Amino acid sequence: MEKIVYSSQIEKDLARYLSTRKYSKLGVIADSHTVQTCYPLIQSSLPEHAVFVFDAGEIHKNLETCSQIWQWMTEQAFDRKALIINIGGGVTGDMGGFCASTYKRGIRFINIPTTLLSQVDASVGGKLGIDFMGYKNHIGVFTQPEAVIISDVFLKTLPEAELRSGYAEIIKHGLIANANYFESLKTENWASQNWKDIIEVSVGIKESVVSRDPKEEGLRKILNFGHTIGHAVESHYLDTSNHLLHGEAIAVGMLAEAFLSQKYLRLSHDELQKIESKILGVFGKVSIPEDDFDAIISLCFQDKKNEGSILNFSLLTKIGHCEYNIAVGKEEILQSLRYYNDLTT
Template sequence: METIIFSSRIAQDLTRFLDSKKYSKLGVIMDSNTVKHCYPLVSTHLPEHSSFIFEAGEVNKTLDTCVKIWDWMTENSFDRKTLILNIGGGVTGDMGGFCASTYKRGIRFINLPTTLLSQVDASVGGKLGIDFKGFKNHIGVFNQPEGVLIGEEFLGTLPEPELRSGYAEVIKHGLIRNVNYFNSLKTENWQAQSWKDIISVSVGIKRDVVDKDPKEDGLRKILNFGHTIGHAVESYYLDTPFHLLHGEAIAIGMIAEAYLSHKFLRLPKEELGIIQENLLAVFGKIQIDKKGFDTIIDLCFQDKKNEGNALNFSLLKRIGECDFNIVVGREAVAEALDYYNQLSN
């Protein structure tokens, strides 16, 4: 399992961490937002390095961008002793780690997650990859970073929608594993919380699950609660003017899948009500295009938990307890999307 450092002085702690490693060259991967807002917090403490900067956004988490990264690595004569530092959110960590893991059969990398989403979720657990033909994280590998340095000070660089996007994964951690944690999370004035404490608890929940099932053979599938429908909704809107952030789509997915949990696992109706009330309070509600239901359901079939022609869901027995490999048909998914659409904010 990767080394995780919770830092209150990220530049100094990063310097110390790099000083403890032996490497021939240092390469830094960032997106166009990170280079402006986050890189300046650590740049003066970095040793000599080469940088690769790509245009920010999930839409650029593609094989085309990977080719440019591998070209940059090759042009800079990176050898197998080179160390890659990924500074940014989930897109940067996923794609930078994937490129490092495949360049010359694998070189080491470090993640410096700068968003709440990447700090509590994407940078922990060793899942790396890119989107392909509109399918989320369709091409990828499992590989652990050399280390993850989590600096709360980066959160001050985020616009509120990005902070809220990460909060969806925080809520998910409580729903699948810890009812007391879920109950402690704010829905009003949710921005005014101890993010240091929240990040620590969420990372602890995810690490505990990943330790028990590193390659997602069973238990780790519960971390995908809300993601079968959520990823499909996110992919559906990815190439449209109406763009949903990851957490906004996952909030929709969690409400829809909580409905399926009530239908298939008898999640108490009262708890279904609490889940949707809390999520709507933070994320509000959109109206999903009903003409897109069939496409969204088709996208659900690309989910990596599926086996054969069956849609496998991770669903809640109750708040704080999640089961996996629950087979759900197309009609029930359409019913869940309809249920979401009929809610009032």
């Protein structure tokens, strides 16, 4: 597993960490937003380094940007002793780590996640990848970063929509592994919580799962609750005017898959209502026209948990416990999307 560092003084802690490492050259990868808002918070603690900046947004998490990063690494003459720092959200960590882990068959990298989403989810666990042909994280590898340095100071740079996007993964952690944690999470005034403590609990849940199943051969699939439908919704609207943030799409997915949990694993009606109340209270509803249902269902067939033509879901038996490899039919996915559309806020 990667080393997790919780930092209260990011400049000092990063400088201290780098002073203990040996590397030939140092490179920083950031997107066009992060280089302005977050990179200045660590810049003075870095020794001589090169910086690569790419255009912000999930739409740029693709092979074309990877080619530019690999070209930059080559032009900088990075060898296999070089070290990369990925500073930014999930797109930067996923893509920067993927490029580092494939350049010259792999060079070391550390992640400094700057969004709530990347701090509790994307930067922990060694899943790296890019989108391809409109499919989320379709090309990728499992490679652990050398370290993940987490500081809640970066959360002050986020708009509320980005903070809420990360909150979806926190709610998921409670749903799949800790009912008391789920109950403790606020619906009202959710943005004013003690993020430092919440991040540590959520990372602990994810680390516990990943340590037992690093390559997602079984148990780790529970971390994908809400993601089969959620990723399909996110992918469908990715390049449209109705674009959804990751957490907004996962909120849709968790509600639809909670409905499937009641249908397949007998999640109680009372617990389904608790899930509805929590998620709708934070995220409200988005409009998903029924004309889009077939395309969304087709995208579910590209989910990485599937086996052949069998659609495998991770579903809840109760709040705090999740099962994986639950085969779900196309008609039932259609029902779950209709259920979502019929919900009232």
